[in-house]
Amino acid sequence: MTAPATTRTPRRTPAERARDLALIATFAALTAACALTSVAFSAVPVPVTLQTFAVLLAGAVLGPWRGTAAIGLYLAVGAAGLPVFAGGTGGLASFAGPSGGYLMAFPFAALVVGLAVRAAGRRGPLGTGVAVAVGVTAATALTYAVGVPVLAARTAMDAAAAWTFNWGFVPFDAVKAALVVVAAPAVLRAFPMLRGARAPRALAPEIAAA
Amino acid sequence: MSRVRVATPLGLHIPGTSVVHRAPAGLKLALLAALGTVVAFVREPLPALGLLGFVAATWLLARLPLRALRQVRGVAVLLVALGAFRWWAAGPGAAVGMVAGLSAVVLAAAVVTATTPTDEIVAVLVRGLRALARVPLLGRVVVPESFALAVALVLRTVPTLLDVAQGARDAARARGVRGPRAWLLPTLLRTVGHAVRTGEAIHARGLLDTARTS
Amino acid sequence: MGGTAVPPTGVLELDGAGVAVVDGEGGTRTLLHPTTLTLSERRVAVVGANGSGKSTLVRLLDGLLTPTTGAVRVHGLDTRRDGARVRGLVGLLFADPEAQLLMPTPLEDVALSLRHLPRRERTERATELLVDVGLGGHLHQPVATLSGGQKQLLALTSVLAAEPAVLLADEPTTLLDLRWKAHVEALLDALPQQVVTVTHDLEAAARAERVVVVDGGRIVADGSPAAALATYRDLMAGLPPELAARDAR
Structure with missing residues (x-):
């Protein structure tokens, strides 16, 4: 009964479950806020949202379970018709639309980054940074592998054309992934409690929505 | 990366008393999902325009103000770009078919969003999850x-x-x-x-x- | 507001309760040394410097923190074993309502505290409570667009809607302008419940029946407002210790 507060208990305490729920919802909201925020790179006329930045960051910072749950929750909120997807859109239309495949790949992208960071264990900022870099690269590749064929099918493009179209996004995705590599270790260092996370015995309910 | 623009904040529900407003949220979401599925298979311009017309009629029926359109701005830009590409690659018919079909779904989503309070949509999702929770293995997770x-x-x-x-x-x-x-x-x-x-x-x-x- | 029945004033007890946490470097840091304290007064103020342990004290009483040594009891219920029942007895009001308001609109937020009621009654009761405090014109307004004072008033309404027997307020008026501060204080003063307030505001503390002064994770004064606050004023004379240490070097 007098164990120090930081001792790992196999079951998450009510306070931890409340915090997990808050983190999952807050990162779902962060992803929405990022999707609603477009940043104009000075060299390019097209505004780019930070949506994929938030997706990758959720995995890196929250770990595989909570990260996947956060992005699954984000998609569920969007699917419910709320305007949380890039540019203030929402609804099932976004899933049915040309870029629906990318959306559907997002929870898995967060999962991949989270697994990479967990596999690296507790290392210094540099080690964590490397793990995040590996994770975001794999996750981005996974997103393309799902998103591009769906894009091709929905718009009746051939696969090669769809990949060409996709190449237009690669530089932006690279910048956003790099931002995650810089930001995630700093956030994890500022909040060590985030690393104390392990898969709860019963998964967070939000995962089911993914 | 100097300019930062924030899109429409949340709160797209526009209260009203029309038939569309009063329709059950579950029905509206189901119809929206059905429309999305149908559009995925529609390639011809005429049926696509027909669907768009149907959705536009729903819009008028709901008597929604123009500001309800704000939420579709982002997708509209993407649709125009893809439509132009499609025109160039496969001709005007294919372009109109694709843009009209996808616009129908996007507009329908806007109608559902504008006419349904958030808590009703969430209630539908929770009902869905309750059903999932009765599935033996999922019940422990949901x-x-x-x-x-x-x-x-x-x-x-x-x-x-x-x-x-x-x-x-x-x-x-x-x-x-x-x-x-x-x-x-x-x-x-x-x-x-x-x-x-x-x-x-x-x-x-x-x-x-x-x-x-x- | 809120209180239809006057809840009995119970006893809040710290029984050798202390909190130590592992800090970044793997050492332990004591937030609160083992403390024994029995609070039965209707109005208690807790004062202390930044980082003195007063917020720890309040979080212990709500079960947000469980003691690493000793025990904490609220109306005889152990916060560790009966956490859920303690949280039902105790309401907590934060300084910053931003994180405390969980729902998009005031009506939904108050209704969230009334989950034990059937849906229709819940909305009626929540509306009633909001009208009572003067937020009747903002039932469906997005919480994000309320003023800071309105948000704190809403947070208080939501907490009280659950009809807690004890209200813990962690610097409830720190972020408010003078008018809102006076208004929220008047509401708190009028409550039938036991209220424990953490505050930097000595005028507010002076109105309590009992004042507890916390410093360096220990209770250094406890008693009537006049005596305890005199100790606190002496304690706070001079440079903050962090800066004094720099000068001594």
């Missing part, structure tokens, strides 16, 4: 009550985070620092801090305690 809370929490938190980001950008500007790193990292740290305090509030208000027992 807790519908905290899902509803989580959805509401997302809606509550988005404006807060937009404010946090704005504050961080202002602070960076006041100190004469430019670029995303100057405000992005402070925003993220404050976001996590906010989440931790929100967790305390959820705990203090005993919200998961009742979700468990009921």
Whole structure:
């Protein structure tokens, strides 16, 4: 009964479950806020949202379970018709639309980054940074592998054309992934409690929505 | 990366008394899903325009103001770009078919969003999750009550985070620092801090305690 | 507001309760040394410097923190074993309502505290409570667009809607302008419940029946407002210790 507060208990305490729920919802909201925020790179006329930045960051910072749950929750909120997807859109239309495949790949992208960071264990900022870099690269590749064929099918493009179209996004995705590599270790260092996370015995309910 | 633009904040529900407003949320969402599925297979311009006309009629029936269209601006830009590409690659017919079909779904989503209060949509999702919770293995994973809370929490938190980001950008500007790193990292740290305090509030208000027992 | 029935004033007890946490470097840091304290007064104020342990004290009483040594009891219920029941007895009001308001609109937020009622009654009761405190014109307004004072008033309404027997307020008026501060204080003063307030505001503390002064994770004064606050004023004379240490070097 007098164990120090930081001792790992196999079951998450009510306070931890409340915090997990808050983190999952807050990162779902962060992803929405990022999707609603477009940043104009000075060299390019097209505004780019930070949506994929938030997706990758959720995995890196929250770990595989909570990260996947956060992005699954984000998609569920969007699917419910709320305007949380890039540019203030929402609804099932976004899933049915040309870029629906990318959306559907997002929870898995967060999962991949989270697994990479967990596999690296507790290392210094540099080690964590490397793990995040590996994770975001794999996750981005996974997103393309799902998103591009769906894009091709929905718009009746051939696969090669769809990949060409996709190449237009690669530089932006690279910048956003790099931002995650810089930001995630700093956030994890500022909040060590985030690393104390392990898969709860019963998964967070939000995962089911993914 | 100098210019930052924030799209429409949340709160797209526009109260009204039309038939569309009064229709059950579950029915509207089901029709929206059905329309999305149909459009995925429609390639010809005429049926696609027909669907778009049907959705436009629903729009008029709901007597929605023009501002309800704000939410589709982003997708409209993408549709125009893809439509132009399609025109060039496969001719005007194919372009019209694709753009009209996808516009129909997007507009339908806007109608559902504008005519349905958030809590009704969430109630539908929770009903779906309750059904899932009865499936033997999933039952251990799905807790519908905290899902509803989580959805509401997302809606509550988005404006807060937009404010946090704005504050961080202002602070960076006041100190004469430019670029995303100057405000992005402070925003993220404050976001996590906010989440931790929100967790305390959820705990203090005993919200998961009742979700468990009921 | 809120209180239809006057809840009995119970006893809040710290029984050798202390909190130590592992800090970044793997050492332990004591937030609160083992403390024994029995609070039965209707109005208690807790004062202390930044980082003195007063917030720890309040979080212990709500079960947000469980003691690493000793025990904490609220109306005889152990916060560790009966956490859920303690949270039902105790309401917590934060300084910053931003994180405390969980729902997109005021009506939904208050209704969230009334989950034990059937849906229709819940909305009626929440509306009633909001009208009572003067937020009747903002039932469906997004919480994000309320003023800071309105948000704190809403947070208080939501907490009280659950009809707690004890209200813990952690610097409830720190972020408010003078008018809102006076208004929220008047509401708190009028409550039938036991109220424990953490505050930097000595005028507010002076109105309590009992004042507890916390410093360096220990209770250094406890008793009537006049005596305890005199100790606190002496304690706070001079440079903050962090800066004093720099000067001594």
